[in-house]
Amino acid sequence: xxxxxxxxxxxxxxxxxxxxxxxxxxxxxxxxxxxxxxxxxxxxxxxxxxxxxxxxxxxxxxxxxxxxxxxxxxxxxxxxxxxxxxxxxxxxxxxxxxxxxxxxxxxxxxxxxxxxxxxxxxxxxxxxxxxxxxxxxxxxxxxxxxxxxxxxxxxxxxxxxxxxxxxxxxxxxxxxxxxxxxxxxxxxxxxxxxxxxxxxxxxxxxxxxxxxxxxxxxxxxxxxxxxxxxxxxxxxxxxxxxxxxxxxxxxxxxxxxxxxxxxxxxxxxxxxxxxxxxxxxxxxxxxxxxxxxxxxxxxxxxxxxxxxxxxxxxxxxxxxxxxxxxxxxxxxxxxxxxxxxxxxxxxxxxxxxxxxxxxxxxxxxxxxxxxxxxxxxxxxxxxxxxxxxxxxxxxxxxxxxxxxxxxxxxxxxxxxxxxxxxxxxxxx
Amino acid sequence: xxxxxxxxxxxxxxxxxxxxxxxxxxxxxxxxxxxxxxxxxxxxxxxxxxxxxxxxxxxxxxxxxxxxxxxxxxxxxxxxxxxxxxxxxxxxxxxxxxxxxxxxxxxxxxxxxxxxxxxxxxxxxxxxxxxxxxxxxxxxxxxxxxxxxxxxxxxxxxxxxxxxxxxxxxxxxxxxxxxxxxxxxxxxxxxxxxxxxxxxxxxxxxxxxxxxxxxxxxxxxxxxxxxxxxxxxxxxxxxxxxxxxxxxxxxxxxxxxxxxxxxxxxxxxxxxxxxxxxxxxxxxxxxxxxxxx
Numbered sequence: 001x002x003x004x005x006x007x008x009x010x011x012x013x014x015x016x017x018x019x020x021x022x023x024x025x026x027x028x029x030x031x032x033x034x035x036x037x038x039x040x041x042x043x044x045x046x047x048x049x050x051x052x053x054x055x056x057x058x059x060x061x062x063x064x065x066x067x068x069x070x071x072x073x074x075x076x077x078x079x080x081x082x083x084x085x086x087x088x089x090x091x092x093x094x095x096x097x098x099x100x101x102x103x104x105x106x107x108x109x110x111x112x113x114x115x116x117x118x119x120x121x122x123x124x125x126x127x128x129x130x131x132x133x134x135x136x137x138x139x140x141x142x143x144x145x146x147x148x149x150x151x152x153x154x155x156x157x158x159x160x161x162x163x164x165x166x167x168x169x170x171x172x173x174x175x176x177x178x179x180x181x182x183x184x185x186x187x188x189x190x191x192x193x194x195x196x197x198x199x200x201x202x203x204x205x206x207x208x209x210x211x212x213x214x215x216x217x218x219x220x221x222x223x224x225x226x227x228x229x230x231x232x233x234x235x236x237x238x239x240x241x242x243x244x245x246x247x248x249x250x251x252x253x254x255x256x257x258x259x260x261x262x263x264x265x266x267x268x269x270x271x272x273x274x275x276x277x278x279x280x281x282x283x284x285x286x287x288x289x290x291x292x293x294x295x296x297x298x299x300x301x302x303x304x305x306x307x308x309x310x311x312x313x314x315x316x317x318x319x320x321x322x323x324x325x326x327x328x329x330x331x332x333x334x335x336x337x338x339x340x341x342x343x344x345x346x347x348x349x350x351x352x353x354x355x356x357x358x359x360x361x362x363x364x365x366x367x368x369x370x371x372x373x374x375x376x377x378x379x380x381x382x383x384x385x386x387x388x389x390x391x392x393x394x395x396x397x398x399x400x401x402x403x404x405x406x407x408x409x410x411x412x413x414x415x416x417x418x419x420x421x422x423x424x425x426x427x428x
Numbered sequence: 429x430x431x432x433x434x435x436x437x438x439x440x441x442x443x444x445x446x447x448x449x450x451x452x453x454x455x456x457x458x459x460x461x462x463x464x465x466x467x468x469x470x471x472x473x474x475x476x477x478x479x480x481x482x483x484x485x486x487x488x489x490x491x492x493x494x495x496x497x498x499x500x501x502x503x504x505x506x507x508x509x510x511x512x513x514x515x516x517x518x519x520x521x522x523x524x525x526x527x528x529x530x531x532x533x534x535x536x537x538x539x540x541x542x543x544x545x546x547x548x549x550x551x552x553x554x555x556x557x558x559x560x561x562x563x564x565x566x567x568x569x570x571x572x573x574x575x576x577x578x579x580x581x582x583x584x585x586x587x588x589x590x591x592x593x594x595x596x597x598x599x600x601x602x603x604x605x606x607x608x609x610x611x612x613x614x615x616x617x618x619x620x621x622x623x624x625x626x627x628x629x630x631x632x633x634x635x636x637x638x639x640x641x642x643x644x645x646x647x648x649x650x651x652x653x654x655x656x657x658x659x660x661x662x663x664x665x666x667x668x669x670x671x672x673x674x675x676x677x678x679x680x681x682x683x684x685x686x687x688x689x690x691x692x693x694x695x696x697x698x699x700x701x702x703x704x705x706x707x708x709x710x711x712x713x714x715x716x717x718x719x720x721x
Contacts, residue, residue: 130564139544149544151544153684191702198698207683210680
């Protein structure tokens with residue numbers, strides 16, 4: 001074990017090198033006056049200012065939350081919808097690391113990064129909504145475990161899943177910093193983190209739906225069902241993958257300079273594959289929706305205005321994109337895939353907001369609408385996430401190269417010789 | 429709590445968190461202790477004097493309401509973050525009836541099972557209390573309560589959840605809730621819940637012409653600490669009739685029971701799947717590498 005102590009370079013100088021490198025990387029790359037910056041910076045600053053007011057004067061100072069509707073846009077969109085949108089990470093890591101569908105490997109890092117940031121920012125937005133955030137450690141440190149609570153499970157799973165995703169992404173950070181031996185250690189943990197992450201995702205994606213199980217009389221019968229958890233889980237599959245399609249489409253325009261040619265060429269095939277999976281998952285979802293609808297005897301509600309709203313969601317934003325995905329995959333039409341993914345995302349947004357906000361307390365005399373300030377804070381959260389995403393994409397090896405590809409190409413048995421050809425790190 | 433108990437609790441808690449990932453299995457096992465207390469509200473005896481509102485505010489340090497103001501009866505009022513109990517007036521088949529409203533103190537409270545920090549707690553004595561040092565202000569109790577009882581201070585930087593706690597401190601010292609003790613018409617009776625149900629039955633049985641034959645709270649939400657009887661059916665008294673008679677925590681039981689199953693089965697299945705999909709080349713690499721060592 002002596003080898004472990006023989007460093008190629010003294011540890012202190014290695015540390016200095018990393019520190020100097022990180023400091024250099026902190027500088028902005030690219031133009032400062034872009035349309036995105038011009039729009040996002042004022043909104044982020046406005047959001048920050050509004051949050052100062054919110055923490056000084058209470059939630060009521062900038063939100064329309066009431067005693068009847070205690071969870072509004074910040075929970076309904078940021079947390080409940082945001083986490084569904086982030087579902088792509090667990091689906092894709094399942095496909096790449098467990099099923100080993102190598103076709104999808106080029107996009108797995110960007111997706112995991114997106115998932116990790118989505119959880120950090122959107123689940124993190126939960127803290128903004130907490131009335132007494134200083135007590136947020138209580139369910140963690142063990143002085144009062146509310147173990148019969150679905151929210152307890154969801155909170156723990158958010159935390160653990162963020163750790164799992166951080167481990168999944170960590171080799172990219174090690175590559176960025178040029179820490180080869182650390183990378184080897186982190187890489188070993190990937191499969192474990194992936195399996196743990198998929199398990200956690202299964203439970204908290206459904207758990208977000210299970211949060212509403214006790215609100216049996218408060219949610220409109222067309223949306224309340226004992227199967228909410230299953231519906232949330234199944235819809236997180238196509239919600240997450242549609243987000244991957246949308247994010248990939250945008251990244252290919254915005255971050256084209258960070259991509260290597262091979263990735264670009266394979267991307268169309270990847271989108272087709274994702275479209276196919278979305279269509280399948282949506283078919284399963286629609287089937288479940290039909291079962292719930294018939295089983296609970298909801299036909300009588302269809303004639304009401306709530307019924308029209310329900311059909312808008314289920315037909316307009318699930319059935320239509322499902323058919324569009326199927327059509328586009330058969331015709332190999334990329335535009336169709338992209339349009340379908342956007343419709344799907346809107347449908348998920350509608351569904352999550354319907355359950356958490358719109359059809360919640362549907363018979364109450366006073367309806368909840370978010371204030372412009374709640375919307376501004378939500379936009380600030382989204383823009384901040386995009387800023388961090390862009391910062392990382394422009395620095396770390398996310399879109400441009402994944403050393404695993406190279407490794408796999410080179411770690412092959414030489415036929416007939418019983419030898420393994422090894423990949424070697426190029427000298428720094 | 430001594431050291432051993434602390435370590436035990438830590439061990440159990442840790443094991444629960446690790447094994448079930450925090451999910452839990454005791455959703456519906458919140459059983460009412462046999463000597464849990466409650467309050468019987470006999471609406472046929474309530475004169476609408478609102479004295480209970482005043483003594484409640486005095487006892488719990490809330491804003492004292494002006495009970496001479498009759499206009500409050502014009503519209504139905506809900507409890508609020510400054511009023512844990514309110515009296516409403518209803519036009520019923522039996523004429524004008526007054527009814528006090530407050531937390532129902534359910535036997536299996538949705539709020540307490542929803543609370544992830546056990547800030548909302550069902551005590552052995554019967555009251556459902558709120559604990560300031562535990563609560564993180566997530567308001568999941570408000571989402572879950574079928575009676576919309578917990579109220580949140582939206583205009584405070586240090587907000588509290590406000591609701592009736594059935595004067596838990598007074599009860600523990602052998603006393604009665606302030607509203608019960610100060611009710612001039614004896615419309616409120618404090619006691620063991622089982623005895624209150626017997627008393628309610630006795631009143632209905634002895635004067636069947638004065639009462640509608642139903643004890644609200646005996647079965648609603650799987651039973652509550654506050655029980656209501658009156659001359660007219662509950663819906664005429666503004667009592668919620670869309671409330672289930674099954675336990676509310678039971679609604680999450682199926683989901684919570686699936687947690688340990690998924691948490692133990694999924695990793696095994698996924699590992700098996702990942703092994704089964706290993707490429708031939710990779711297997712060959714491993715075999716050769718293994719042979720070398």
